[in-house]
Amino acid sequence: xxxxNLSIETGEFLTMLGPSGSGKTTCLMxxxxxxxxxxxxxYLNDRPVNxxxxxxxxxxxxxxxxxxxxxxxxxxxxxxPLRVRRTSKADTEAKVKRALEMVRLPAFGNRRxxxxxxxxxxxxxxxxxxxxxxxxxxxxxxxxxLDKNLREEMQYEIKHIHEQLGVTVVYVTHDQSEALTMSxxxxxxxxxxxxxxxxxxxxxxxxxxxxxxxxxxxxNRLYGKVTSxxxxxxxxxxxxxxxxxxxKIKCExxxxxxxxxxxxxxxxxxxxxxxxxxxxxxxxxxxxYLGDHIRARLAVAGNDEFVVKIxxxxxxxxxxxxxxxxxxxxxxxxxxxxxxxxxAQAG
Numbered sequence: 001x002x003x004x005n006l007s008i009e010t011g012e013f014l015t016m017l018g019p020s021g022s023g024k025t026t027c028l029m030x031x032x033x034x035x036x037x038x039x040x041x042x043y044l045n046d047r048p049v050n051x052x053x054x055x056x057x058x059x060x061x062x063x064x065x066x067x068x069x070x071x072x073x074x075x076x077x078x079x080x081p082l083r084v085r086r087t088s089k090a091d092t093e094a095k096v097k098r099a100l101e102m103v104r105l106p107a108f109g110n111r112r113x114x115x116x117x118x119x120x121x122x123x124x125x126x127x128x129x130x131x132x133x134x135x136x137x138x139x140x141x142x143x144x145x146l147d148k149n150l151r152e153e154m155q156y157e158i159k160h161i162h163e164q165l166g167v168t169v170v171y172v173t174h175d176q177s178e179a180l181t182m183s184x185x186x187x188x189x190x191x192x193x194x195x196x197x198x199x200x201x202x203x204x205x206x207x208x209x210x211x212x213x214x215x216x217x218x219x220n221r222l223y224g225k226v227t228s229x230x231x232x233x234x235x236x237x238x239x240x241x242x243x244x245x246x247x248k249i250k251c252e253x254x255x256x257x258x259x260x261x262x263x264x265x266x267x268x269x270x271x272x273x274x275x276x277x278x279x280x281x282x283x284x285x286x287x288x289y290l291g292d293h294i295r296a297r298l299a300v301a302g303n304d305e306f307v308v309k310i311x312x313x314x315x316x317x318x319x320x321x322x323x324x325x326x327x328x329x330x331x332x333x334x335x336x337x338x339x340x341x342x343x344a345q346a347g
């Protein structure tokens with residue numbers, strides 16, 4: 001980790017998102033107490049916990065492999081953290097019952113983990129992390145072992161439990177769709193550094209650098225050089241030909257290299273005359289029908305992987321592979337960002 005300074009609000013659902021090796025799990029393990037913080041201090045409820053043992057931090061933990069005790073019933077698994085804390089028998093029974101109802105498994109208390117589906121086991125793991133009313137719940141890739149449909153169902157399940165209880169959650173994933181769905185805020189990690197910390201909508205709509213723009217959602221990149229700066233906007237001569245007008249977010253002044261970031265749904269095919277700030281020609285490479293929209297891949301200014309999402313509405317554009325089409329977009333939707341590794345062109 002490099003100069004990490006992060007504050008998490010009480011009751012917040014904060015996701016640490018990034019590729020493998022970016023530092024997100026290391027950060028989580030330091031919060032849990034399983035890895036020491038080599039520098040600085042970690043506070044929980046204004047109390048320093050660097051020297052506090054993991055089991056004394058009052059933190060719940062949910063792992064990808066569930067980590068349930070196979071020889072115990074579901075109820076016994078839920079009761080275990082309460083027994084460790086010397087909770088009375090009556091309170092234990094009441095809290096276990098409430099936890100089972102919370103994850104919609106009230107009739108499964110006498111079953112063993114092997115008798116449950118993957119989704120049911122994950123629900124039990126979540127309930128066990130919450131049953132003793134922790135100050136903080138840490139979740140490390142908890143849905144990674146589930147299939148796509150069950151994974152999406154559990155995303156909403158965990159999100160609703162969080163909203164119901166108001167518990168503070170720190171969640172680790174490399175799945176950007178999962179992070180956008182569940183979080184109040186997302187910390188995007190790369191190379192041990194938080195690249196941006198913001199709400200899901202801000203990360204998607206207003207990425208602060210090229211890494212975040214490319215990592216969060218689908219993104220078109222165009223390479224070029226700044227030819228002029230006009231307030232908070234700039235003109236960019238594209239490497240593949242043409243000039244466009246963009247918001248100047250993170251690039252140097254005139255003469256500097258930049259990468260333009262543009263979301264596929266912000267591009268209009270065959271725009272009305274004077275309807276957009278930028279106009280450029282693209283050649284259709286591929287058309288894929290996806291029900292609610294058509295995904296068009298075009299060759300635009302040297303980028304053969306330029307994507308446009310066309311809503312499946314009444315107004316249809318007659319497109320065919322190999323044809324040239326006019327494209328347009330607003331300057332506010334096109335962000336001029338840093339240009340790391342400026343040498344190569346990329347899609």
